[in-house]
C-alpha cells in the first residue's frame with residue numbers, strides 16, 4: 001500500500017507549486033479488437049467498501065478493489081483518521097475499522113486528489129464526528145462544487161469554512177451526534193445522497209433522503225451488508241425515499257466483499273469493439289446494477305451487438321458476462337430520465353454516436369458541467385477537433401454521426417485537451433482507434449484515477465496506443 005501510494009504521488013497534480021509533467025498519448029488507427037479482458041473493480045463500490053470497513057467493528061476483507069488513485073485517496077484518508085487499510089500480497093485489501101464515531105483528528109490536510117466521490121462521501125462521514133479536518137484536492141477537484149454537500153450537512157450541525165463558491169480547500173468540524181434530517185435532493189446525485197446517509201449513521205433517530213430520480217444505490221446495499229437498517233420506498237415519480245436508522249453497530253462482513261468489474265470503465269473497450277471493424281471481445285463479471293446500466297441500454301437501442309450471459313449475484317450486486325461484436329450503429333434520442341444511470345458514460349456514448357448513422361440527441365445533462373471537467377464542453381471540443389459535427393447548449397448535445405467505422409467515418413487527426421479528466425482522455429483514445437488519422441491527448445495521467453492499465457488492456461486487444 002505504502003509503495004503504491006508513493007508511486008501515485010508522482011502522478012497527482014495536487015500541489016500547484018510542483019505540477020506533474022503532462023504525458024501526451026496517441027491512439028493510432030488500428031484493426032479489429034479481439035480477446036477477453038478483466039476490467040478493474042467498480043470505483044463507487046470500492047470507495048464505499050473501504051469507507052464502511054473503516055467505520056465497522058472488525059476486519060473487512062475486500063477482493064478486486066479498484067487500485068486506481070481515487071480509491072487510494074480514500075484509503076489514505078481513512079488511515080490518517082485512524083483506521084487501518086492494507087493491501088495483501090494476493091491483491092486483496094484488509095480494513096480494520098474503528099466503529100461509528102471512532103475516527104480521530106487527522107494531523108494533516110486530507111488530499112482527495114481528483115475524486116469527487118472520496119471528498120463528498122468523506123465529508124458525510126466527518127459530519128458525524130466531533131473533530132476538525134481540512135480537505136483539499138487537485139486542480140480539477142478544487143473547481144468542483146462542495147456546497148451541494150455542505151448545505152445539508154450544515155443542517156445536521158456540521159460547520160464549514162470553504163473557499164469562495166463552496167469549493168476546496170475547506171475545513172469541517174463535525175458533531176458526535178448530528179441532527180437527523182429529512183432532505184430532498186435538489187440534484188440527482190448519489191454522492192449527496194450518500195453524504196447525508198453517512199452523517200445519519202451517527203445521528204440519534206432516522207435520517208431520510210428523498211431523491212427525485214433513482215441514482216446509484218451502492219451505499220444503501222452495502223450499508224445493509226454491514227448490518228445497518230436502510231429502508232427504500234419507490235415513489236410514483238420514479239424517485240426514492242431512503243431512510244437510515246442512526247447509531248447501528250456496523251460489523252465487518254464474515255465473507256470477503258467481491259467488487260464487480262466497473263460497468264463505467266467497461267464502456268471504453270465495449271465502444272472500441274463496437275466501432276472497430278471485425279472485433280469480438282469478452283468481458284466477464286461486469287456490474288449490472290440497474291442504476292448503472294443506462295449506457296448499455298442506449299447502445300443496444302443504437303443496434304449494438306452486446307450479449308449479456310450468466311447473470312448472477314456477487315456480493316449483493318448483479319453481474320454478468322459480456323460478449324461484444326462490431327455493429328452498425330444508428331443515432332438515437334437518449335431519454336433525459338436515463339441520465340443518472342449513465343451519468344459518467346456520456347463522453348463514451350458520444351464517441352459511439354460519432355460513428356453511428358444519423359444523429360444522437362442527449363438532453364438533461366447539465367450535471368456533466370460539474371464533473372472532473374465541464375464534460376459537455378470537453379466532449380463537444382473533443383469531437384469537433386476530430387472533424388465530427390456537434391451542436392450543444394446549456395444542458396444538451398446533439399452528435400451528428402458519420403455513419404462509418406473502421407477508418408471510414410471520423411477524420412481524427414486532432415489533439416484533445418483532457419482537463420485532468422480520465423473519461424475525456426479514454427474517450428478520445430477510443431475515438432482515435434477507429435478514426436482515419438491518429439488522435440492525440442495532451443495528458444494521459446488522469447487515466448490512472450479510475451482505470452489503471454487501460455492502455456495495456458487496449459493494446460492487448462489489438463489497439464495501438466502509446467506515449468507520444
Ligand SMILES: O=C(O)C1=C[C@@H](OP(=O)(O)O)[C@@H](O)[C@H](O)C1
Nearest residue numbers: 044117188189190191192343344
Ligand atoms: O456516488 C458515486 O460513487 C458517484 C456518483 C456520481 O456523481 P454524482 O453524485 O455527482 O452524480 C458519479 O458521477 C461518480 O463518478 C460516482
Ligand SMILES: C=C(OP(=O)(O)O)C(=O)O
Nearest residue numbers: 114115116117118344371
Ligand atoms: C465523476 C466521476 O468521479 P468523481 O465524481 O468521483 O470524481 C467519474 O468517475 O466520472
